[in-house]
Amino acid sequence: MKEPKPFAITLDVGSSLANKTGSWRTERPVYRDLLPPCNHACPAGENIQGWLYEAEEGGEGYERAWRNLVEDNPFPAIMGRVCYHPCETACNRGQLDSAVGITSVERFLGDEAIAKGWQVSVDVPPSGKRVLVVGAGPSGLSAAYHLARLGHHVVVRDAEDEAGGMMRYGIPRYRLPWEILDAEIARIVSLGVTLELGTKVTDARAALETESFDAVFLAVGAHIGKRAYVPAGEAARILDAVTVLHDMEGAEQPLLGRRVAVYGGGNTAMDVARTATRLGAEEAVVVYRRTRERMPAHAFEVEEAEQEGVRMKWLSTVAHADAGVLTLERMALDENGFPQPTGELETLEADALVLALGQESDLALLEGVPGIEVEDTVVRVGPDLMTGHPGIFAGGDMVPAERTVTVAVGHGKKAARHIDAWLRGGACQTGAKHAQAGFAALNTWYYSDAPRSLQPILELARRRSTFEEVVGGLDEGTALFEARRCLSCGNCFSCDNCFGVCPDNAVLKLDEAGRETAGRGYAIDYDFCKGCGICAAECPSGAIEMRPETI
Amino acid sequence: MASRPPVKFFQVGSFAAGNRLLSEDDRTVQSGRDRSNALTKGHRACQGCGEALGARYVLDAAMRATQGRLVAANATGCLEVFSTPYPESSWRLPWLHSLFGNAPAVAAGMAAALRAKGRTDVRVIGQGGDGGTLDIGFACLSGMFERGDDVLYVCYDNEAYMNTGVQRSGATPPAARTATTKPVGEEPGAAFGQGKNAPLIAMAHEIPYVATATVAELHDLEAKVERAMSFRGARYLHVLVPCPLGWGARAADTIRLARLAKETGLFPMFEAEGGEVVAVSKIRRPVPVEEYLRLQRRFAHLFGDPPRTDVIERLQAVADRNIRRFGLVEEVAA
Numbered sequence: 001m002k003e004p005k006p007f008a009i010t011l012d013v014g015s016s017l018a019n020k021t022g023s024w025r026t027e028r029p030v031y032r033d034l035l036p037p038c039n040h041a042c043p044a045g046e047n048i049q050g051w052l053y054e055a056e057e058g059g060e061g062y063e064r065a066w067r068n069l070v071e072d073n074p075f076p077a078i079m080g081r082v083c084y085h086p087c088e089t090a091c092n093r094g095q096l097d098s099a100v101g102i103t104s105v106e107r108f109l110g111d112e113a114i115a116k117g118w119q120v121s122v123d124v125p126p127s128g129k130r131v132l133v134v135g136a137g138p139s140g141l142s143a144a145y146h147l148a149r150l151g152h153h154v155v156v157r158d159a160e161d162e163a164g165g166m167m168r169y170g171i172p173r174y175r176l177p178w179e180i181l182d183a184e185i186a187r188i189v190s191l192g193v194t195l196e197l198g199t200k201v202t203d204a205r206a207a208l209e210t211e212s213f214d215a216v217f218l219a220v221g222a223h224i225g226k227r228a229y230v231p232a233g234e235a236a237r238i239l240d241a242v243t244v245l246h247d248m249e250g251a252e253q254p255l256l257g258r259r260v261a262v263y264g265g266g267n268t269a270m271d272v273a274r275t276a277t278r279l280g281a282e283e284a285v286v287v288y289r290r291t292r293e294r295m296p297a298h299a300f301e302v303e304e305a306e307q308e309g310v311r312m313k314w315l316s317t318v319a320h321a322d323a324g325v326l327t328l329e330r331m332a333l334d335e336n337g338f339p340q341p342t343g344e345l346e347t348l349e350a351d352a353l354v355l356a357l358g359q360e361s362d363l364a365l366l367e368g369v370p371g372i373e374v375e376d377t378v379v380r381v382g383p384d385l386m387t388g389h390p391g392i393f394a395g396g397d398m399v400p401a402e403r404t405v406t407v408a409v410g411h412g413k414k415a416a417r418h419i420d421a422w423l424r425g426g427a428c429q430t431g432a433k434h435a436q437a438g439f440a441a442l443n444t445w446y447y448s449d450a451p452r453s454l455q456p457i458l459e460l461a462r463r464r465s466t467f468e469e470v471v472g473g474l475d476e477g478t479a480l481f482e483a484r485r486c487l488s489c490g491n492c493f494s495c496d497n498c499f500g501v502c503p504d505n506a507v508l509k510l511d512e513a514g515r516e517t518a519g520r521g522y523a524i525d526y527d528f529c530k531g532c533g534i535c536a537a538e539c540p541s542g543a544i545e546m547r548p549e550t551i
Numbered sequence: 552m553a554s555r556p557p558v559k560f561f562q563v564g565s566f567a568a569g570n571r572l573l574s575e576d577d578r579t580v581q582s583g584r585d586r587s588n589a590l591t592k593g594h595r596a597c598q599g600c601g602e603a604l605g606a607r608y609v610l611d612a613a614m615r616a617t618q619g620r621l622v623a624a625n626a627t628g629c630l631e632v633f634s635t636p637y638p639e640s641s642w643r644l645p646w647l648h649s650l651f652g653n654a655p656a657v658a659a660g661m662a663a664a665l666r667a668k669g670r671t672d673v674r675v676i677g678q679g680g681d682g683g684t685l686d687i688g689f690a691c692l693s694g695m696f697e698r699g700d701d702v703l704y705v706c707y708d709n710e711a712y713m714n715t716g717v718q719r720s721g722a723t724p725p726a727a728r729t730a731t732t733k734p735v736g737e738e739p740g741a742a743f744g745q746g747k748n749a750p751l752i753a754m755a756h757e758i759p760y761v762a763t764a765t766v767a768e769l770h771d772l773e774a775k776v777e778r779a780m781s782f783r784g785a786r787y788l789h790v791l792v793p794c795p796l797g798w799g800a801r802a803a804d805t806i807r808l809a810r811l812a813k814e815t816g817l818f819p820m821f822e823a824e825g826g827e828v829v830a831v832s833k834i835r836r837p838v839p840v841e842e843y844l845r846l847q848r849r850f851a852h853l854f855g856d857p858p859r860t861d862v863i864e865r866l867q868a869v870a871d872r873n874i875r876r877f878g879l880v881e882e883v884a885a
Contacts, residue, residue, distance in 0.1 A: 012638070013638070013640055014638040014639045014640065015591070015593070015639060015640065015641075016591060016592070016593030016594050016595075016634070016639040016640060016641040017591065017592065017593045018593065018639060019593040019594075019595065019639060020593070021592070021593060021594075021595070024598065056572060057572060445566060445810060445836075446566040446567045447566075448566065449835075484572070493570075493571075494569075494570065494571040495567040495568065495569060495570045495571075496567065496568040496569030496570065496578065496579075496581075496582035497567040497568045497569075499568060499569075499581070499582060500567075500568025500569070500579060500581035500582055500769060501568065501604065501769075501806060502604075503596065503599060503600050503601070503603040503604040503607075503805075504592050504594070504596075504603070505588055505590075505591060505592040505607070506592060509584045511584075521571075525592070528592040528593060530598040530599075531598060532598035532599035532600075532795075532802035532803060532805070533599070533801070533802060533803030534599055534604075534802070534803055534805055534806060536803065537803040537804065537806070537807060538806050538807075540567055546803075
């Protein structure tokens, strides 16, 4: 029996929920994940947006962020110090105010991990396979780390007495202190990786054939300084940059003198000039035959060098070196941009000339190995980083690529995946890459401006993170601030905007259990969505697209 | 100022509906799964309707401010038509529709009845479009203000009579094309110098609270509703709600247009108490009016060949006057 209606009420009230307005729709909103520009640019293949998302939470989030990071890169503390951050160059926020200080957050996370003793583990059963890694530099150690985590037994051999390769013997201490390097290497060793130091591998094939390794990864780097013929008097003091930087790590520091000239225009030249300044040189001059614009060194390295008092002599070559003095010849760029001698000479007082003209790899261990192809002093490899000899892979500075720590670390990861696939008799499957999240995909209205009062702190924070250990790293508050400046390009970060702006209440907010992935807390109620597209237009990060309905 | 200070959170703290990292208090009512959805789904408003959005924003915020003890009187108009075709209703609060022109009077009567019954806990909202408010119901509205009835009256302004086929109202902006202001002749579209500025007229009644808002700034809108509900007596809230159909705009651009209306200076956002302006929302990213006008076909006749730059300049002058009059641009310290 129905309840009697109140006075003067004669009709039942029906709800408009009976009216399924979804039938009006010609386009449907769909959640999507785009590839953020930082992730796309990262040579180590880090999911930067992903770990910043975790770090934004602070507290417990830092460890989750770090764990996300070390899935791809075993060296956050090192990377946060020495990476040339292509991610920040690509960052969409750069078009809004200034790029997110990604490396500074990375460094903070890396240092937190060292301070708190966070460790990684091997979570798969042993494969029974043995892999030899030649070279304990960034590429070799990265490969060892990933191979160990994939269940393989890894032996790393290196000719030097300490592990680290160019991270120890090439990068000056003011950019990367030893204790950081040691701590991150120790974490790799704790995965069961065997380090055999002071052991130079002279024959790559022997490892496979007589030592019964199942695969070999070569990452010997490029440690031989290129020499250029410089006419010189007997008493002239000429050194090469690799040796100078290498000797910096030894017991006796190299003697460079009061006035030092560095010949070359790359990052190594800057490192040597800045090192010379730190060794007490009153004058450090970089001599380069082209102009500033054409220098291979990164702009910020040049700037920092200049801030430290390093002088630059553009358009100059060393015509003759004598004790205490160099004769320089002025150059002029021709119409093709190549430097041509002008015949004009000048002198530069210098107690030492350091050549920083690039490096080459010592490939003696590959001599006589069938199938290996060497071109321009680097080893040719396929897209899977395997050389022409089955089972021998190579990466880092000895293969054709940009020579940076980050690229090398990326090679290590990539090689590890392909070696793993090869050892298991398959091919490495990587998913198709998502479309990129460009600046145009964002609705930047929703991102708060960084308040002006905090800008100076920010600038300082950035400087500290790239400059070095003279000053400390980021404090927690600043790291959190930086992490939260991330725009989360192309990926949902749970801002509730779609849920709020739908005129038809057709966006559902899911509870924790209903979430597919972190951040994706919403679903479209297609019974009622009219397809107006406001959710897509007002999504700050461009994580919703409108797709035509098929009728 | 009722609008709360911006959260020092550099991602989207101050502008998006919510964020997982914000405390519950700093999120909007709309970001909560438990919002009342006073206007629920299944309503028959057009795709991208600004008014449906605005009504839910306002009522959900008022429902929270009154712990759900809220009743509403509604004028005739789109809002009434699209929400209650017999036998359906989208309303999830006690809601009454009477006539086009008497919503303020009905709301005043509801408030009087509640007072007579001693139910001071139940609050009253009157609401309507710009036609029902500025034109047809204006005498009732002025009476309600003058008597000081305990009602928050909300005008959802979409700048014409949209329900009956886009005829000019007292809120139609100059130069806009409507069914009754054709884009022809020397002075195409609606005339300059006509129409009413309802918020300023409301202020002239010296009622406790008058505010303007748009559907583009949710935090601001909700703060104003909450502030309004903290007063007793007659209060007025004027919300700009773009209409894709009447303005000739893309459905997806509804919020963008509301944002541009404010950022150009054409729609000043402010709060007034007792007849005095007490706060204004500064323009954050200044834009010329052209950027706003170009997205709407009701202004398409200004961008023909040759374009009516003279008319566009007059509209820019309107915006510039608002900027001066209300101080919409942050003074840069010399």
